[in-house]
Amino acid sequence: MIPIETSRLLMRPLSVADAEPLAAVFSDPEVMRWSDGLLDAAGIRDWLGKRIAGDPLRPWIGPWAVVQKSTSNVIGYCGFFYFPDIIGLPETEIGFRLVRACWGQGLATEAARAALARGFDLYNLERVIALIAPENVASIRVAEKLGMRYEHDVMLEGYTYPDRVYVIHRPNRLC
Ligand SMILES: CC(C)(COP(=O)(O)OP(=O)(O)OC[C@H]1O[C@@H](n2cnc3c(N)ncnc32)[C@H](O)[C@@H]1OP(=O)(O)O)[C@@H](O)C(=O)NCCC(=O)NCCS
Numbered sequence: 001m002i003p004i005e006t007s008r009l010l011m012r013p014l015s016v017a018d019a020e021p022l023a024a025v026f027s028d029p030e031v032m033r034w035s036d037g038l039l040d041a042a043g044i045r046d047w048l049g050k051r052i053a054g055d056p057l058r059p060w061i062g063p064w065a066v067v068q069k070s071t072s073n074v075i076g077y078c079g080f081f082y083f084p085d086i087i088g089l090p091e092t093e094i095g096f097r098l099v100r101a102c103w104g105q106g107l108a109t110e111a112a113r114a115a116l117a118r119g120f121d122l123y124n125l126e127r128v129i130a131l132i133a134p135e136n137v138a139s140i141r142v143a144e145k146l147g148m149r150y151e152h153d154v155m156l157e158g159y160t161y162p163d164r165v166y167v168i169h170r171p172n173r174l175c
Helices: 016-026 041-053 107-121 137-145
Strands: 009-013 064-068 073-086 089-098 127-132 149-154 163-169
Touching: 009 107, 016 041, 016 073, 064 107, 073 107, 073 127, 089 107, 107 137, 127 137, 137 163
Parallel strands: 089 127
Antiparallel strands: 009 064, 064 073, 073 089, 127 163, 149 163
């Protein structure tokens, strides 16, 4: 994963040392409200191990650690996840999760916009989805600000409600 720099953020590959700052994300019930549950230290290590291993067939898969440049703190993650079967189709999802103290400053939108640009420009992704719980209004708003459009609902394994699928396609190139 090649790092990305935005005006307020540095997005770099995750490392095992990120387990500690990411505990503020994975152990906060409010941050994890729309997920399949909180993660303890072992769960975070397992999550990080899988994300750091990535996907050899799809080098864009695996989120970046999101670092706030003004503090050098890791404040969450943002990047691409692979879903082999969303109603019969493989999909690339953009996912984002930030510590609560950093919400409401446009940082998730800034991170996700930069990740999408990287996915379209470097990895030639044609289509990226976001899977969002219908009541997760902050995430829906982020998706809208990114230019994503609601397409359909999908019932994911282990969930008790259908997620909304928001979609964005690679912008047309002039040449
Ligand atoms: C979703 C999340 C990443 C957003 O991070 P953020 O940095 O606060 O997002 P932004 O500031 O870029 O944008 C949030 C938008 O949602 C809006 N919003 C937030 N809470 C809202 C609410 N309860 N009702 C309506 N709008 C709301 C904000 O006003 C903002 O829109 P605006 O710029 O038009 O004012 C963060 O809330 C989070 O980590 N949530 C938990 C994890 C999660 O749900 N991840 C996504 C899984 S699909």
